[in-house]
Amino acid sequence: MAAAPTFRRRGWVASVILCGPAVLLYxxxxxxxxxxxxxYSLTDWTGWETEPNFVGLDNFRELAGDxxxxxxxxxxxxxxxxxxxxxxxxxxxxxxxxxxxRSMKGLIRGLFFYPYIxxxxxxxxxxxxxxxxxxxxxxxxLRAVGLGAWAQEWMADPDLVGxxxxxxxxxxxxxxxxxLYLANLQTIPTQLYEAASIDGAGPVSVFTKIQLPMLVPTxxxxxxxxxxxxxxxxxxxxxTTEGGPGYRTATVGxxxxxxxxxxxxxxxxxxxxxxxxxxxxIVAIVQVALLRRRQVEL
Amino acid sequence: xxxxxxxLRFGWLEIAMLLAGAAFVxxxxxxxxxxxxxxxxxxxxxxxxxxxxxxxxxxxxFTGMKLARPMLNSLLMCAGVIACLVTIAPMxxxxxxxxxxxxxxxxxxxxxxxxxxxxxxxxxxxxxxxxMMNIQFTYLALLVHYVSWGLPLCxxxxxxxxxxxxxxxxxxxxxxxxxxVGTFWRxxxxxxxxxxxxxxxxxxxxxxxDFMQAFIVMGPTRGQLVFVQLWKFLNDQYVQKWxxxxxxxxxxxxxxxxxYVVMQRRFVKGLTAGAVK
Numbered sequence: 001m002a003a004a005p006t007f008r009r010r011g012w013v014a015s016v017i018l019c020g021p022a023v024l025l026y027x028x029x030x031x032x033x034x035x036x037x038x039x040y041s042l043t044d045w046t047g048w049e050t051e052p053n054f055v056g057l058d059n060f061r062e063l064a065g066d067x068x069x070x071x072x073x074x075x076x077x078x079x080x081x082x083x084x085x086x087x088x089x090x091x092x093x094x095x096x097x098x099x100x101x102r103s104m105k106g107l108i109r110g111l112f113f114y115p116y117i118x119x120x121x122x123x124x125x126x127x128x129x130x131x132x133x134x135x136x137x138x139x140x141x142l143r144a145v146g147l148g149a150w151a152q153e154w155m156a157d158p159d160l161v162g163x164x165x166x167x168x169x170x171x172x173x174x175x176x177x178x179x180l181y182l183a184n185l186q187t188i189p190t191q192l193y194e195a196a197s198i199d200g201a202g203p204v205s206v207f208t209k210i211q212l213p214m215l216v217p218t219x220x221x222x223x224x225x226x227x228x229x230x231x232x233x234x235x236x237x238x239x240t241t242e243g244g245p246g247y248r249t250a251t252v253g254x255x256x257x258x259x260x261x262x263x264x265x266x267x268x269x270x271x272x273x274x275x276x277x278x279x280x281x282i283v284a285i286v287q288v289a290l291l292r293r294r295q296v297e298l
Numbered sequence: 299x300x301x302x303x304x305x306l307r308f309g310w311l312e313i314a315m316l317l318a319g320a321a322f323v324x325x326x327x328x329x330x331x332x333x334x335x336x337x338x339x340x341x342x343x344x345x346x347x348x349x350x351x352x353x354x355x356x357x358x359x360f361t362g363m364k365l366a367r368p369m370l371n372s373l374l375m376c377a378g379v380i381a382c383l384v385t386i387a388p389m390x391x392x393x394x395x396x397x398x399x400x401x402x403x404x405x406x407x408x409x410x411x412x413x414x415x416x417x418x419x420x421x422x423x424x425x426x427x428x429x430m431m432n433i434q435f436t437y438l439a440l441l442v443h444y445v446s447w448g449l450p451l452c453x454x455x456x457x458x459x460x461x462x463x464x465x466x467x468x469x470x471x472x473x474x475x476x477x478x479v480g481t482f483w484r485x486x487x488x489x490x491x492x493x494x495x496x497x498x499x500x501x502x503x504x505x506x507x508d509f510m511q512a513f514i515v516m517g518p519t520r521g522q523l524v525f526v527q528l529w530k531f532l533n534d535q536y537v538q539k540w541x542x543x544x545x546x547x548x549x550x551x552x553x554x555x556x557x558y559v560v561m562q563r564r565f566v567k568g569l570t571a572g573a574v575k
Contacts, residue, residue: 014478015393019405022390022449026412029446033423034415040423103312110562111319114326117554117565119507121525122547125532126325129540135341137328171322179570232416235510239529256418261514266422273419281414 041270052267059271068247069272072255075162079251080230082166087177087226088219094174095181096211109182113175120172124239127168131155158248161241165249169236173229177222184218185211220291224284231280252276326551333544340540355545363546368527375437375523376505379444383452383501384494386445391456392482396468406457412450421514428515435517443515444505452497455571459493460486499568503554524550 041059045052063069098109115123130137131154139151154164192210201209234253237243243250243258250258252272260269332340333355334348359365394405428439463486471481509525516526528546532538558565 015401017479018389018393018482021386022409022453023405025386025442025446026409026449029424029427029442030412030415030420030450031408033420033427036423036426037419097311097315101312101315102309104316106562108312108315108319109566110558111316111323113562113566114323114555114558116569117503117507117558118326118551119509119525121509121529122507122551125543125547126329128538129543130325130328135344135540137325137344140344171325174322176570179566183570232418234418238510238513253416253418257421260418260422269422270419273416277416277419280416 037270040267041274043267045267046264059268063271072250072252076251078162079166079233083230084226086170088223091174091177092181095178099185115172116175120235121239123172131164156245158245161249180218180222184215188214224287329544329547333548335541337539337541355541358542359546359549363531368522368524371522372506372524376502378441379505380498380501382445383448384497387449387452388456388490391453391460392486395457395460409450409453440515448501456493463489496568496571499565
């Protein structure tokens with residue numbers, strides 16, 4: 001604070017040097033396109049060659065009756081539901097188990113985190129291979145142990161493909177969400193555990209009475225991150241099913257991509273993306289507000 | 299006493315979790331194993347040990363898939379984007395955090411908003427912008443996109459870190475007549491090294507692994523980055539030659555895997571840095 005006057009002197013020149021490049025780049029290539037995107041949502045712009053015409057709220061009206069959009073929303077919610085459940089609670093259980101390890105900590109954690117550093121294309125190829133009907137490892141294993149009847153068209157069966165996508169996403173990002181929990185678990189003071197063991201508390205009550213309440217901040221973080229992750233599911237679809245079979249696995253993100261890049265309906269695509277974005281922001285705010293109140297102050 | 303403790307440290311939990319972890323990464327092991335086989339060998343029995351170690355699949359990814367050039371391109375792209383980010387972002391973070399500007403708070407919000415914008419929203423307007431600037435489908439466009447898109451998170455990470463380092467040094471430098479920009483580069487930037495390492499790991503990995511954004515910004519025909527090239531190769535094939543695919547997957551994942559094994563802690567820390575608040 002004492003140096004504030006000195007700081008202020010050649011203030012704006014320094015500001016421009018320090019902040020200018022960031023503002024310029026981010027402003028031009030992120031903010032301007034985002035604002036333009038919103039403006040385009042009120043037009044019938046088809047993409048490259050044509051000029052956009054103002055059509056008011058027509059796009060949003062069309063959206064209400066769009067069957068493909070409804071199907072995309074249904075599928076996205078189905079995936080998001082599983083992803084949120086798994087990344088908030090599945091990874092919580094894994095983190096608690098990993099936290100109990102007394103040796104080989106680094107190695108075992110490292111194994112679970114590893115898929116997260118792989119490209120989504122690599123993950124997709126591995127899963128495509130493992131789940132291939134004729135010569136995928138999964139079906140071969142099933143046949144080898146005499147469960148050949150369980151061998152499935154994991155990727156082409158409309159009833160199973162949703163779980164295939166989920167398994168792929170769950171596998172690749174489990175380590176990420178688990179690590180966030182582990183970081184939080186390490187902040188729990190050891191006195192709490194000592195007190196619990198003196199009182200003769202078993203692992204279950206340690207979990208419900210100590211770990212769970214202390215983990216609420218990370219549960220909030222993971223819940224919100226997993227929701228965003230699920231709703232924005234997009235690259236994983238492009239590299240595996242491309243929305244198929246039919247448009248069974250088109251997520252909202254994929255639908256926007258399909259409309260804008262492959263179908264030249266950019267105006268409408270913008271309307272879809274802003275509707276989804278608005279919904280996501282509202283959901284995230286509600287989640288944070290609900291869980292903030294449950295945080296334990298120490 | 300000592301022996302008893304040793305036995306205790308190797309309980310059933312450790313063994314069970316180790317097995318679970320090994321099962322968890324088994325698809326990767328399968329890819330590695332099958333990268334050394336011929337196509338019929340993979341089809342017949344994916345779990346069998348290769349008859350003999352053959353390297354022709356790995357040769358093929360350079361002759362057939364032509365991955366050598368894209369590997370160089372990806373590496374250069376990583377270097378370029380990281381160089382831009384670690385200069386531009388900390389400067390902006392510094393000026394937002396340390397100056398009593400009236401606009402400081404506004405700028406903070408301005409950049410924070412960027413963390414919430416989904417890629418799909420800016421996708422096509424951005425391509426249109428590149429087209430207007432005559433840099434559509436070029437490496438420059440991709441570089442500009444990566445940097446601008448990465449800036450908000452990068453500034454956010456730097457700001458959070460900057461809040462933890464004391465101001466006294468900077469004030470001393472200011473009293474000694476060092477200017478704002480000089481103070482930043484001579485005093486603050488070296489103190490930010492741990493944060494810079496995080497940023498290098500995060501964006502290095504992200505850009506090397508990125509497929510989707512490179513594919514969209516560079517277009518399906520021009521992109522010459524590693525995973526775009528792999529994707530193009532796959533799309534040109536009628537039959538999925540798994541032996542070639544696995545060799546490609548193994549080679550492209552090898553650099554990140556080696557780095558990950560060598561500095562696991564830094565990797566995990568770097569990759570989860572953006573999520574914590």
